[in-house]
Amino acid sequence: MLFPDYRGRRVRASEGLRRMVRETRLTTDNLIYPLFAVSGKNVAEPIDALPGVYHYSVDNMVKASKEAFDAGIPAVIVFGIPDKKDPLGTQAYAKNGIVQKAVSEIKNKVPELVVITDVCLCQYTDHGHCGVVEKGVIDNDSSLDLLARTALSHVKAGADMVAPSDMMDGRVAEIRGLLDEEGFYETPIMSYAAKYCSSFYGPFREAAHSAPKFGDRRTYQMDPANIREAIREVTMDVEEGADIIMVKPALPYLDVISQVANEIDLPIAAYNVSGEYSMIKAAAKMGWLDGTKAMMEALTSIRRAGADMILTYFAMEAAEVLNKG
Template identity: 55%
Template sequence: MRPLAARLPRENFPYGKGGEPGDVPGGSMSDPFARLRRLRASEALRTLVRETTLDAADLVYPIFVTEGQGIRREVPSMPGVFQLTVDRLPYEAEELLQLGIRAVILFGVLPPERKDERGSGAYDPDGIVQRALRELKRTHPELVLIADTCLCEYTSHGHCGLVEDGKVLNDASLPLHAAAALSQVQAGADVVAPSSMMDGVVAAIRSTLNEHGFTDVPILAYSVKYASAFYGPFRDAAQSAPAFGDRRTYQMDPANAREALREAEADVAQGADLLMVKPALAYLDVIRLLRERFPHPLVAYNVSGEYSMVKAAARLGWLDERRTVREILLGIRRAGADLIITYHAKDVARWLKDGSFWEG
C-alpha cells in the first residue's frame, strides 16, 4: 500500500517538508496530522500551555554584609550587586519584599585585620552576620533568613577550615562550623547553609543544634559544590580568595556526576533538609540527577560568574539581558530546581511585576 501522504491530496499537507508527496503531514509518523505551532499562535495560548513557571517567591537573593555605617558599595565585578552595612539592610529588605522576594542568604565581609587563623568571626555572637540577622529579624520578621555557614570569609588564609602545614583539616574544623551555625541560629537565622564541603559537617551542625533545642531549624546543605572558575566575582565581593593553593581538595571535581549522588546521600543521612547544587548553569545534568533521586527541596545556586558574564555581554550589546536571564533561570527550573539563589533576583522580580519577563 502506498504511504498515507501519497494517498492524500497535496493541499492537505502544505506544511510538510516542501509539501512533496511522501512527506508526512506535520513531520510526525506517530501523529501524522500534528501541527505543534497551533499551541504557539498567541501569547494567551503560550501562557496556557507553558510547562515551566517562575515566580519571585522561587528566588533567593544573596546579600553581602560589611562593617561600617551607611555603606552601599558596588562590587566592581558584579554590576548591580552591593556590599551593605547593617544599617542599610532594612531598606534592602523592604525593597525585596515589595518585589515579592521572600528569602535572602547572608554572607559576611571582613577587612583583613579582622580575620584570624580560626575564622573566629564566623562564630562570634557579635559578628557581622549575627548582627545582620538580629537587625533583619527585628525589622522584617517575615523575610526568610538563610545564613551561609563557613569559615572562609573570616580566616586569614581564606580556606574553609583550620590549616596545618598547608593542609585543610577536616575533622578539627567541624566544631567551628557547628559553633558558627549555633551562633547564627541564636541571632535569628531561619535556615543555616553549611558551604565548606567538609565531610560530616551536616551531622556536626545537626547534633549541635539539637543539643541546644533548635531541632526545628532546617539545614540547607551545599551538598554538591564544585571547584569552579565561576566563583571569581564572589571572592571579589566577599574578599575570601584563598591566600595559597585552591579548594580542590574539598570541593568537587567538575568531571564527576555520580559522586554528586554520594555527597547528597551522605548529607541526607546526616540530617540535611534541603540540598543544593552549585554552580547551576554548567551542572544542569547534576540538578536533574538529584531531582530524580531525592524528594527533598532542591536549590540551585546561579553563581557570581554566571551573573557577571550576562551583565558584561549585555553592557556590550552582545546579548539581550532579560531574554538571556529568562532562558537561564527557566533552564535551571526545568532541570528540577525548586529554588534558585541568584543575583538576578531583583531584576527578574521587577520584570515579572511589570509583565515584561515573558515578552519577546
C-alpha cells in the same frame, strides 16, 4: 505523530496559547537573594565584578531586605565580610560578628522574611580556606566544631535557616547535632551538598574577599567531571539531616540538578553563581545579547532542570519582570 497530522505551531500562535501550555513556571517564590554585609553605616559600595550588587552596612542591608520582601522574594541569604581575619576564623562565630548583627536587625525590621545564613570560614580566615589549616593541609575534622559553632551563633541571632557551604565531610551531622542539643531542632539546614570547584566563582571571591592565599579548594570541593560523586555527596547530607539540598554552580551543572532532583525526595536548591551572573551582565553591556531575556531564560532553565529554589544575584531584576506579569 508526523506532519501534517501534528502541527506544533498550533499552540504557539499567540502569547495566550503559549502561556496555557507552558510547562515550567518561574515565580518570585523560587528566588533567594544573596546579600553581602560589611561594617559601618550608610555603606552601599558597588562590587566591580558584580554590576548592580553591593557591599551593604547593616542599616542598608535592612533596607535591601525590605525591598526584596516587598517585591515578593521570600528569602535572602547573608554573607559577611569581617574587619579582622585570623587562622581560626573567630569572627565567623563571634556573638557580635557582622552576620550575627545583620541577621538580628533584618529579623527585627522584616520579621516575615526568611533569613538564611551562609556557614563557612573562608571569609574569616587569614588563609582564605573553608576549614582549619594544619601544616599546610585543610584539616577536615578539626573544622567541624567551628562550623557548628558558626551555625549556632547565626541561629541564636535569629537566622531561620543555615546553609553550610564549606564542603567538609560530616559537617551537616555536626551542625544538626549541635542545633538539636541547644533546642533548635526546628531550624532547617540547606546544605551546599554538591558544590563543585568551579571557575565561575571568581566575582564572588572579589565580593567576599575570600580567595585562598595558597593552593586551591580541589581537595574539598568537587571535581567538575563527576556526577556519580554528586549523588553520593547529596545522599550523605540527606542521611546526616539536611532539609534542602543545593547544587552549585547551576548553569554548567543542569544535568547534576536534574539527576539529583530525580533521585532525592527533598527540595532542591541551585546557586546561579557570580560568574554566571557577570557573564550575562558583561555581554549585555557590550550589546551582544538582551540581558533581560537572557536572565529569564537562564533562570527558567534552572527551574526546568528541577530546582525548586534559585539563589541568584538577579533576584530583584527577575522579580521586577515577573511582577509585571
